[in-house]
Amino acid sequence: MSEVSPVSASRRELFDVQSVREDFPALHQEVHGKPLVYLDSAATSLRPQAVIDAVADVYARDCANIHRAVHLLSQRATARFEEAREKVRSFVNAANKSEVVFTRGTTEAINLVAQSWGRAYLREGDEVLVTELEHHSNIVPWQILCQQTGATLVVVPITDRGEVLAEAFEQELSERTRLVALAHVSNALGTVLPVADLIALAHDRGAVVLLDGAQAVSHVDVDVQALDCDFYAFSGHKLYGPTGIGALYAKERLLESMPPYQGGGDMIRSVTFEETTYNDLPYKFEAGTPNIAGAIGLGAAIDYFASFDAQAVHAHERAVLRYATEALEAVPGVRLIGTAPGKVSVLSFLMDAAHPHDIGTIVDSEGVAIRTGHHCAQPVMEHFGIAATARASLGMYNTTGDVDALVAALHKVQEIFG
Amino acid sequence: MDLRELYQEVILDHGKNPRNHKFPEPHNREARGYNPLCGDKITLRLQLDGDTITDVGFIGQGCAISQASCSTMTQAIKGKTLPEVEALFSKFHTMLTSDEGSDDLEALGKLSVFAGVREFPMRVKCATLGWHTLNQALGDAGDEATTE
Ligand SMILES: Cc1ncc(COP(=O)(O)O)c(C=O)c1O
Numbered sequence: 104m105s106e107v108s109p110v111s112a113s114r115r116e117l118f119d120v121q122s123v124r125e126d127f128p129a130l131h132q133e134v135h136g137k138p139l140v141y142l143d144s145a146a147t148s149l150r151p152q153a154v155i156d157a158v159a160d161v162y163a164r165d166c167a168n169i170h171r172a173v174h175l176l177s178q179r180a181t182a183r184f185e186e187a188r189e190k191v192r193s194f195v196n197a198a199n200k201s202e203v204v205f206t207r208g209t210t211e212a213i214n215l216v217a218q219s220w221g222r223a224y225l226r227e228g229d230e231v232l233v234t235e236l237e238h239h240s241n242i243v244p245w246q247i248l249c250q251q252t253g254a255t256l257v258v259v260p261i262t263d264r265g266e267v268l269a270e271a272f273e274q275e276l277s278e279r280t281r282l283v284a285l286a287h288v289s290n291a292l293g294t295v296l297p298v299a300d301l302i303a304l305a306h307d308r309g310a311v312v313l314l315d316g317a318q319a320v321s322h323v324d325v326d327v328q329a330l331d332c333d334f335y336a337f338s339g340h341k342l343y344g345p346t347g348i349g350a351l352y353a354k355e356r357l358l359e360s361m362p363p364y365q366g367g368g369d370m371i372r373s374v375t376f377e378e379t380t381y382n383d384l385p386y387k388f389e390a391g392t393p394n395i396a397g398a399i400g401l402g403a404a405i406d407y408f409a410s411f412d413a414q415a416v417h418a419h420e421r422a423v424l425r426y427a428t429e430a431l432e433a434v435p436g437v438r439l440i441g442t443a444p445g446k447v448s449v450l451s452f453l454m455d456a457a458h459p460h461d462i463g464t465i466v467d468s469e470g471v472a473i474r475t476g477h478h479c480a481q482p483v484m485e486h487f488g489i490a491a492t493a494r495a496s497l498g499m500y501n502t503t504g505d506v507d508a509l510v511a512a513l514h515k516v517q518e519i520f521g
Numbered sequence: 522m523d524l525r526e527l528y529q530e531v532i533l534d535h536g537k538n539p540r541n542h543k544f545p546e547p548h549n550r551e552a553r554g555y556n557p558l559c560g561d562k563i564t565l566r567l568q569l570d571g572d573t574i575t576d577v578g579f580i581g582q583g584c585a586i587s588q589a590s591c592s593t594m595t596q597a598i599k600g601k602t603l604p605e606v607e608a609l610f611s612k613f614h615t616m617l618t619s620d621e622g623s624d625d626l627e628a629l630g631k632l633s634v635f636a637g638v639r640e641f642p643m644r645v646k647c648a649t650l651g652w653h654t655l656n657q658a659l660g661d662a663g664d665e666a667t668t669e
Pocket of ligand 1 (some may be wrong): 145208210287315479
């Protein structure tokens with residue numbers, strides 16, 4: 104039994120952004136001779152030293168394959184890998200560890216569901232329902248599946264504030280809707296979808312629901328049992344963890360009914376040329392040597408995140424978002440895209456004076472890192488009749504000072520473009 | 522890294538008020554250009570008589586660099602022959618991408634205002650979008666061009 108140290112105990116009560124910043128080495132560098140202001144966490148978050156150390160330690164010490172050998176290193180690596188699975192389970196509050204499949208990230212998790220569950224259960228005439236604000240990785244796998252099965256992709260429109268309304272959603276649901284795939288939080292707009300209501304509506308029609316949690320996990324509470332979603336996909340690298348690792352939560356009953364996604368080592372119990380029997384859950388869906396250090400790093404990221412009171416983190420981010428929203432609205436010629444009530448962490452915007460790409464270059468020269476483009480959500484851009492936006496997005500380490508730096512840089516844009 | 526090197530007056534001017542920003546009539550070549558990274562889109566049309574570009578224009582939307590580059594390109598190539606245009610693009614490309622930059626800025630004339638883009642590798646594609654589209658429009662020079 105390890106005791107809670109006084110440091111972490113006091114941390115839980117008090118969210119101190121300056122001490123958080125100390126934990127993230129990448130923040131402490133200059134770019135173009137200016138201190139880095141990182142406002143691109145929706146693309147990928149920075150990593151705390153604890154995660155970097157955990158990954159390095161796997162390679163420096165417990166460097167072995169898992170589930171395979173009797174030697175000590177393999178035992179240690181296997182134990183840590185499975186501990187990481189338990190951390191993911193607890194983080195999303197899944198009922199059982201066997202419901203947590205490690206993947207390369209959100210994209211692979213969604214493709215796994217499309218190709219395994221989807222190909223097994225979708226037929227011609229069935230419908231897959233998505234919304235207009237989805238990331239391409241929650242659109243294209245379903246388009247591929249529809250081509251393979253003859254099912255139809257149906258799209259729920261968004262409002263001009265970037266919301267998905269339950270009424271609009273219900274209108275597109277039909278007796279033929281087999282699967283609903285929804286962002287929990289939009290990456291281009293910051294909208295938090297009313298997923299509990301939408302899931303209930305979908306379940307009433309007998310449809311299965313996948314949530315794309317890529318943008319949600321670091322900004323809102325996730326409890327897959329309370330949500331009653333059937334699948335939940337997320338990426339480690341947007342939760343202060345490593346790239347190349349993520350997870351799919353799936354209800355056990357569904358996983359049991361699904362054929363394997365990929366074939367290979369680890370996912371089998373026995374193989375002969377006549378017959379192969381598959382491994383237990385979740386290993387049946389984890390063919391080949393996984394990203395062992397990545398999974399352990401993700402576990403470390405969850406530990407790091409859990410060392411804070413999540414409500415305090417969310418409250419801090421909401422306060423910075425509110426400050427940023429007001430500050431950007433006060434810049435002449437700036438227009439926010441995505442103004443849903445209750446949105447989180449994302450500020451997509453346009454400026455009269457300059458194209459997003461030019462904004463991005465100019466603010467970068469001031470040390471401010473933002474994203475510009477269509478954010479892998481071209482249908483969202485189309486809805487607003489634009490080709491691109493500039494997007495500032497927040498992590499737990501951002502401050503109102505970061506926002507001030509962005510605003511100052513935007514004034515520089517206006518100076519240049521006059 | 523000097524922003525003023527990138528955003529020269531000429532570029533800002535052409536970005537805001539692109540020249541030849543309309544389709545020439547008649548025209549016998551067309552191509553569309555798209556930069557998926559930033560969503561910049563242009564449609565370029567031109568009239569090729571023999572091997573001379575006698576008229577050219579474009580419609581598009583995008584960042585200051587891509588629009589200004591298209592605009593100055595149309596001015597630079599109007600009245601030029603295909604070999605002259607090819608030589609120009611090659612010089613332009615070298616200026617943007619080689620480690621040393623261009624040794625022949627004079628030959629590029631007004632196009633030399635884009636020399637600063639070399640310091641911004643993420644923006645090179647913006648500056649070459651128009652030129653790549655031009656190449657495509659000229660691609661099937663033997664064929665009768667489609668205008669749609
Ligand atoms: C909403 C959303 N879904 C899916 C993805 C894809 O995540 P990944 O590239 O980590 O697989 C992203 C990441 O950009 C995202 O923001």
